[in-house]
Amino acid sequence: MAILLGSIADDYTGASDLANTLTKNGLRTVQTVGIPDPSLALPDVDAVVVSLKIRSVPASDAVTAAASAERWLRQRGAGHVLYKICSTFDSTDAGNIGPVTEALSDAAGGGIVLVTPAFPETGRTVYLGHLFVGGQPLNESPLKDHPLNPMHDANLVRVLTRQSRYAVGLIDLTTITAGPGAIKARLDSLRTAGCTAVIADAIFERDLETLGEVALETPVSTGASGLGLGLARALVRSGRISSGSAPTADAIRPVGGLSAIVAGSCSKATLHQLEVAERSMPVLRLDPERLLAGPDEIAAAISWAGDRISVGPVVIAASAAPETVSRLQSLYGREASGHAIETATSIITTELVERGVRRLVVAGGETSGAAVDRLAIPAFLIGPEIAPGVPVLRTVGNAQGDMLLALKSGNFGGEDFFTAALAMMH
Ligand SMILES: Nc1ncnc2c1ncn2[C@@H]1O[C@H](COP(=O)(O)OP(=O)(O)O)[C@@H](O)[C@H]1O
Numbered sequence: 001m002a003i004l005l006g007s008i009a010d011d012y013t014g015a016s017d018l019a020n021t022l023t024k025n026g027l028r029t030v031q032t033v034g035i036p037d038p039s040l041a042l043p044d045v046d047a048v049v050v051s052l053k054i055r056s057v058p059a060s061d062a063v064t065a066a067a068s069a070e071r072w073l074r075q076r077g078a079g080h081v082l083y084k085i086c087s088t089f090d091s092t093d094a095g096n097i098g099p100v101t102e103a104l105s106d107a108a109g110g111g112i113v114l115v116t117p118a119f120p121e122t123g124r125t126v127y128l129g130h131l132f133v134g135g136q137p138l139n140e141s142p143l144k145d146h147p148l149n150p151m152h153d154a155n156l157v158r159v160l161t162r163q164s165r166y167a168v169g170l171i172d173l174t175t176i177t178a179g180p181g182a183i184k185a186r187l188d189s190l191r192t193a194g195c196t197a198v199i200a201d202a203i204f205e206r207d208l209e210t211l212g213e214v215a216l217e218t219p220v221s222t223g224a225s226g227l228g229l230g231l232a233r234a235l236v237r238s239g240r241i242s243s244g245s246a247p248t249a250d251a252i253r254p255v256g257g258l259s260a261i262v263a264g265s266c267s268k269a270t271l272h273q274l275e276v277a278e279r280s281m282p283v284l285r286l287d288p289e290r291l292l293a294g295p296d297e298i299a300a301a302i303s304w305a306g307d308r309i310s311v312g313p314v315v316i317a318a319s320a321a322p323e324t325v326s327r328l329q330s331l332y333g334r335e336a337s338g339h340a341i342e343t344a345t346s347i348i349t350t351e352l353v354e355r356g357v358r359r360l361v362v363a364g365g366e367t368s369g370a371a372v373d374r375l376a377i378p379a380f381l382i383g384p385e386i387a388p389g390v391p392v393l394r395t396v397g398n399a400q401g402d403m404l405l406a407l408k409s410g411n412f413g414g415e416d417f418f419t420a421a422l423a424m425m426h
């Protein structure tokens with residue numbers, strides 16, 4: 001299997017978001033969970049997205065994991081590797097976007113890296129280096145209250161500089177509108193000035209198409225699904241993609257079984273989706289303090305699901321509003337409480353699968369990563385899109401048999417996302 005485009009995603013929802021975008025834009029794509037075992041039979045594809053859970057781990061661990069994935073992708077022919085980050089640039093001053101970007105650039109022989117989290121379809125735009133989420137600057141958006149990576153600065157040149165060893169430049173919209181020649185000239189002068197990464201503005205998909213064309217001539221880029229769209233369209237325009245369109249219908253052949261939704265995202269969109277779900281499905285709100293105190297709350301949740309789940313889908317959620325999250329974090333610490341809750345929701349998820357769940361929605365990036373890891377799912381085929389950034393996924397090589405999943409990024413999806421997702425899974 002020789003691939004044209006490789007990607008390393010820093011979380012699993014982000015990986016499925018990117019895989020969805022690449023598929024929609026004409027690349028046959030598979031999403032692997034980590035570097036797959038050599039015995040795993042993967043389909044013939046144009047692009048592989050390797051999902052890693054490295055957004056909120058120490059920077060040195062993120063660099064090591066990303067470097068191994070990069071080697072694996074290059075060995076399979078990838079001429080370009082996209083480091084898929086969050087469209088809201090989720091990270092802390094200690095990393096990991098800067099260190100991983102620099103390490104991937106070094107591994108490819110140095111050179112300057114284009115960086116943009118713009119994803120216009122979901123309202124993420126970058127102007128003069130400042131990230132907007134819908135109509136709000138990043139630091140005024142709900143991302144200011146993220147449990148693990150609260151974002152307090154919309155100026156991405158500043159944010160990335162704090163995470164980087166070398167200088168970070170800016171390619172503004174005027175230069176991007178002037179076309180690939182102007183961008184390359186600016187990149188050359190920024191490189192001469194000592195920059196190893198540049199934040200690129202992008203507001204419309206046409207900006208990302210221009211950036212994708214330029215990025216494709218370099219070995220590494222860093223961005224969200226918008227840059228994926230630009231790279232995919234540039235590859236298709238180059239005539240190097242033979243298939244033209246990607247088969248997604250086969251990925252949603254019915255799997256039967258029971259269905260469930262597990263949520264650990266505390267994002268504004270997810271909190272509202274849970275409220276809406278309460279009108280049509282049984283929803284269990286877990287008690288976070290009891291989850292941290294021991295296994296009883298997990299056992300109670302499984303028992304609550306009991307007979308209910310044979311009647312219809314159930315929802316189990318740890319999600320809570322920012323004030324509740326802060327209270328828990330002040331008692332147990334930010335990382336410790338996040339990690340303990342992820343472990344708990346992942347155990348609940350596996351217990352539900354043992355009881356026959358085969359159609360599963362998980363809300364939250366870290367939450368999804370923990371659940372998919374515990375289920376030991378090796379890879380996913382990409383099915384149709386439920387909402388921008390969220391496709392139906394079909395497991396590949398799964399020990400429990402085929403399952404359909406949706407890994408929902410916290411902030412994605414309309415208010416009826418959960419029912420919309422389950423309506424596409426049979
Ligand atoms: N009630 C809660 N209090 C504190 N942290 C929580 C609570 N519920 C979930 N979490 C943690 O918040 C984090 C949410 O991150 P994630 O799953 O990536 O969601 P998102 O996609 O919205 O970013 C996880 O680490 C999760 O375990």
Ligand SMILES: O=C(O)[C@@H](O)C(=O)COP(=O)(O)O
Pocket residue numbers: 011013014015017018085086087088119224225364365366389408409410411
């Ligand atoms: O780019 C995006 O916004 C998503 O693909 C993504 O990575 C979101 O992360 P989570 O909200 O943590 O799921």
